Amino acid sequence: MNRRQFLGAGGAIALLGAAPRPLRAAVPARIVAAGGAMTEIVFALGEGKRLVAVDTTSLYPWKAVEPLPKIGYLRQLAAEGILSMHPDLILADVDAGPQDVLDQLGHMGARLAHFTAEHTAESVAPKIGFVGAAIDRKAEAEALATVFKADLARIDAEVAKIATHPSAVFLIGVGTTGLRGAGTGTAAADMIARAGASNAFGDVGGYKPASVEAMLAANPDFIIMMQQTVEEIGGIETVATLPVLAGLDAAKAKRIIAMDGNYLLSFGPRTAHAARDLAVALHPEAEIPALPPRAWTA
Amino acid sequence: MTDTALTMERPGERRAALLLPLLAFGCAAAFVLSVAIGPVGLSLGEIVAAIAGTGHDETARNIVLDLRIPRSLMALAVGAGLGAGGAAMQGLFRNPLADPTLIGVSGGAALFAASFIVFGGAVHFIPEALRFYGMPGAAFIGAVTVVLLIKRLSQREGRTEVATMLLAGIAVNAVVMAGIGLLTFVATDAQLRTITFWNLGSLGGSGWRSALVVAPITAAMLALCLVSARALDAMMLGEREAHTLGFDVETAKRLLVIAVAGGVGAATAFTGMIVFVGIVAPHMVRIAIGPSHRRLVIGAALLGALLILLADVLCRIVIAPAELPIGVVTSLIGAPFFLGLLLKGRREGSVLL
Numbered sequence: 001m002n003r004r005q006f007l008g009a010g011g012a013i014a015l016l017g018a019a020p021r022p023l024r025a026a027v028p029a030r031i032v033a034a035g036g037a038m039t040e041i042v043f044a045l046g047e048g049k050r051l052v053a054v055d056t057t058s059l060y061p062w063k064a065v066e067p068l069p070k071i072g073y074l075r076q077l078a079a080e081g082i083l084s085m086h087p088d089l090i091l092a093d094v095d096a097g098p099q100d101v102l103d104q105l106g107h108m109g110a111r112l113a114h115f116t117a118e119h120t121a122e123s124v125a126p127k128i129g130f131v132g133a134a135i136d137r138k139a140e141a142e143a144l145a146t147v148f149k150a151d152l153a154r155i156d157a158e159v160a161k162i163a164t165h166p167s168a169v170f171l172i173g174v175g176t177t178g179l180r181g182a183g184t185g186t187a188a189a190d191m192i193a194r195a196g197a198s199n200a201f202g203d204v205g206g207y208k209p210a211s212v213e214a215m216l217a218a219n220p221d222f223i224i225m226m227q228q229t230v231e232e233i234g235g236i237e238t239v240a241t242l243p244v245l246a247g248l249d250a251a252k253a254k255r256i257i258a259m260d261g262n263y264l265l266s267f268g269p270r271t272a273h274a275a276r277d278l279a280v281a282l283h284p285e286a287e288i289p290a291l292p293p294r295a296w297t298a
Numbered sequence: 299m300t301d302t303a304l305t306m307e308r309p310g311e312r313r314a315a316l317l318l319p320l321l322a323f324g325c326a327a328a329f330v331l332s333v334a335i336g337p338v339g340l341s342l343g344e345i346v347a348a349i350a351g352t353g354h355d356e357t358a359r360n361i362v363l364d365l366r367i368p369r370s371l372m373a374l375a376v377g378a379g380l381g382a383g384g385a386a387m388q389g390l391f392r393n394p395l396a397d398p399t400l401i402g403v404s405g406g407a408a409l410f411a412a413s414f415i416v417f418g419g420a421v422h423f424i425p426e427a428l429r430f431y432g433m434p435g436a437a438f439i440g441a442v443t444v445v446l447l448i449k450r451l452s453q454r455e456g457r458t459e460v461a462t463m464l465l466a467g468i469a470v471n472a473v474v475m476a477g478i479g480l481l482t483f484v485a486t487d488a489q490l491r492t493i494t495f496w497n498l499g500s501l502g503g504s505g506w507r508s509a510l511v512v513a514p515i516t517a518a519m520l521a522l523c524l525v526s527a528r529a530l531d532a533m534m535l536g537e538r539e540a541h542t543l544g545f546d547v548e549t550a551k552r553l554l555v556i557a558v559a560g561g562v563g564a565a566t567a568f569t570g571m572i573v574f575v576g577i578v579a580p581h582m583v584r585i586a587i588g589p590s591h592r593r594l595v596i597g598a599a600l601l602g603a604l605l606i607l608l609a610d611v612l613c614r615i616v617i618a619p620a621e622l623p624i625g626v627v628t629s630l631i632g633a634p635f636f637l638g639l640l641l642k643g644r645r646e647g648s649v650l651l
Binding site: 053056069070071072073075076077078079080081082083084085086095097098100101103104107108109185186205206207208209 | 336337338339356357360361364365366430483485486487488490491492495500502503505614617618619620621623
């Protein structure tokens with residue numbers, strides 16, 4: 001190495017040292033998303049190709065998400081695992097954690113964007129804006145949020161026209177150890193209210209065990225369950241004949257609604273469409289026009 | 299006189315002279331491995347540069363100095379504490395099934411940790427700088443409180459009755475579990491999941507802040523266990539016999555209970571429940587080198603540390619970039635190995651279990 005090369009190399013090293021830290025790039029090229037809605041919004045904004053890893057609750061759009069490395073469950077993240085993807089942005093939804101790990105990521109100099117509003121349909125538009133700002137796609141995010149808000153307002157208006165208010169219960173768990181229902185303050189309760197029904201399990205907060213007798217007393221008009229749970233049990237017919245449910249009018253009349261859990265409860269850009277589908281199932285007599293298909297619901 | 303009375307395993311001594319240095323070497327190697335291996339592929343050169351402070355890669359330096367080294371130190375301390383704690387409890391209760399869980403360490407920590415998860419949001423008087431220590435602090439206080447309660451319950455005329463302590467431990471643990479059950483019922487969905495993951499144990503949140511608390515407490519605990527080791531040897535003959543031999547049995551019991559409550563309590567407080575190591579590490583060492591407690595405590599501490607270090611490396615890399623809970627791995631790799639030793643020992647007519 002001659003002297004000039006030596007100085008050049010030294011200069012290059014000095015420049016590297018002085019350059020702004022690549023982790024702080026304005027337009028992130030390598031994004032890690034923790035939270036299904038975060039992932040959906042990044043795809044809806046047309047930047048899905050920048051995602052380098054997602055958490056295990058990111059299930060949509062399945063074909064694009066499936067091959068990506070998984071950083072685990074969003075409440076149980078691992079700092080070094082995430083850093084091994086060399087992200088320049090970590091998008092985290094409200095449930096992401098544990099806090100220790102988020103703190104570690106913060107100390108490591110990774111850019112962490114943690115959205116902290118609770119899960120409701122109202123939180124979706126701000127969430128879209130939050131992601132748009134974080135990935136430098138503000139205009140696109142504004143457009144997406146505007147369309148989303150209009151779609152949601154249309155469903156709200158249609159639901160408001162319906163005079164009847166059936167009662168419904170969302171059962172997150174149905175098994176030999178009993179029932180677990182969605183009380184107030186849960187994502188499912190928010191969707192039930194959106195779709196113009198009352199929550200038959202609204203006396204308690206959170207997801208709680210429900211006594212079979214109390215369920216009989218409440219006798220909801222509809223039972224809502226996750227598609228996955230219904231399939232595990234063996235289909236709607238089998239669910240309706242389960243001893244813990246068989247006494248309910250909703251089970252006898254097969255008024256059991258099975259919906260994809262991620263679609264119904266993730267509170268991303270598909271939430272307006274999910275609210276419409278749930279409203280149609282809860283009000284079979286009403287004419288609720290379909291929302292136009294959107295790029296992010298296809 | 300005590301020396302002649304207590305030299306009962308000459309062959310164990312020779313084997314210990316071989317095994318203990320081997321375990322120590324294994325621990326050191328596992329520590330290096332734990333710093334060298336992780337989901338972020340760093341070369342040995344990069345790691346050395348990061349430690350020496352000559353590297354230019356800030357991310358590599360952060361990963362090595364702020365994640366891997368404190369985490370490895372934590373694994374070392376937690377494993378040593380669990381192993382030594384198990385050895386001390388099995389000696390104290392003269393029961394090979396005893397472990398720190400029995401005197402309420404884990405249950406007390408879990409109850410107070412769950413209480414903090416559920417009600418901690420309402421605690422506003424903790425200054426921001428100390429917030430990090432809120433939950434581990436609560437868990438530590440819980441561990442020590444429940445252990446002292448169980449000890450108090452089993453005292454009669456100034457003596458701690460070990461058999462009563464065992465039964466009181468079972469009863470108090472049942473109450474504690476009921477309390478955790480109630481807390482899981484009033485917990486919100488998010489709190490419930492935090493409690494569940496706490497029960498699975500993880501070193502994922504380890505940093506200097508936690509390692510620098512746990513490591514000195516573990517060192518103090520090991521010292522207390524070693525000080526009481528000869529008394530434990532004597533107590534194998536019976537408490538009265540130990541007393542006749544000139545040992546202050548009550549002081550030894552007190553020291554051991556305090557050491558285990560503090561050491562295992564601190565480890566559990568920061569990492570959650572890590573089962574299996576405390577009960578199995580002392581067994582494995584006893585099978586190899588016999589029941590002399592000074593060697594047993596050291597051996598169990600080393601083996602516990604080795605197990606946790608290796609298990610944690612596996613946790614980090616098996617499903618990277620995600621992580622497995624460490625409790626799953628310690629049981630999965632430890633249990634078959636332990637069973638193998640057990641069956642081999644039985645064939646050879648060992649009566650150590």
